[in-house]
Amino acid sequence: MGACGNIPIFKDGLGCRPCFKIKCNKPAECSSKPMVVHITDMNYEPIAVYHFDLAGTAFSAIAKKDEEEKPCKAGIVDMQFRRVKCKYGSKITFHLEKGCNPNYLALLVKYVDGDGDIVVVDVKEKGSDTCEPLKHSWGAIWRKDSDKLLKGPLTVRLIAEGGTNTIYDDVIPAN
Missing domain, CATH: 2.40.40.10 (RlpA-like domain)
Incomplete structure (x- = not known):
């Protein structure tokens, strides 16, 4: 619908x-x-x-x-x-957009349950304590242009406008 x-x-x-x-x-x-x-x-x-x-x-x-x-x-x-609130169940999907490489990440986030618009998307490399913020590109796509090579697997953190903070461990694999 x-x-x-x-x-x-x-x-x-x-x-x-x-x-x-x-x-x-x-x-x-x-x-x-x-x-x-x-x-x-x-x-x-x-x-x-x-x-x-x-x-x-x-x-x-x-x-x-x-x-x-x-x-x-x-x-x-x-x-x-x-x-x-959206109720998609466990259908959340992360899709890497065409053209991604270790210096450029464009992430489409779909089917997010919850209490509002996504206002923050971060990624974190395995073994790192630091989250790297992504910038809103357009629609449901968030991006990161980086001089530093991003190495997977990557964990994704989403924060909704209602304050819900959700972490998805290692959802973007290496390579």
């Missing part, structure tokens, strides 16, 4: 991943049952102060049974929404 969020929701990419519970109020074909959507991209249309652009499956899911196409045809629908 993906959705794009506008500027205050997507937050220049820091808001990529969060979950929102939404409920459609109008038109009459809306089911008024709440559902959770995951923000996956930016929407640049200045339609409202807060704006969600729902994927087709999410748009259909807000409708009453047998009226799935009507809200979609309406185009703009009134909704209530609130931020909720």
Whole structure:
């Protein structure tokens, strides 16, 4: 159930991943049952102060049974929404982006459970006591440009805006 969020929701990419519970109020074909959507991209249309652009499956899911196409045809629908904790289970994924090497690390972080946007990502080499901070690149990608060669395995630490500090030991292997 993906959705794009506008500027205050997507937050220049820091808001990529969060979950929102939404409920459609109008038109009459809306089911008024709440559902959770995951923000996956930016929407640049200045339609409202807060704006969600729902994927087709999410748009259909807000409708009453047998009226799935009507809200979609309406185009703009009134909704209530609130931020909720994401519940992906144990699916967290770390993906090294194309072009990574011992001097450049670009890490995509996906499926993070929890209490808010990721605001800090650090890596630590095996046997080191020092965490190396990564810079937010864009979307859910964090990067490190380094004169010093990074050697795996690397441990990743994530800090969420709500303060949750989670460590994933040796998730990036050597080589």
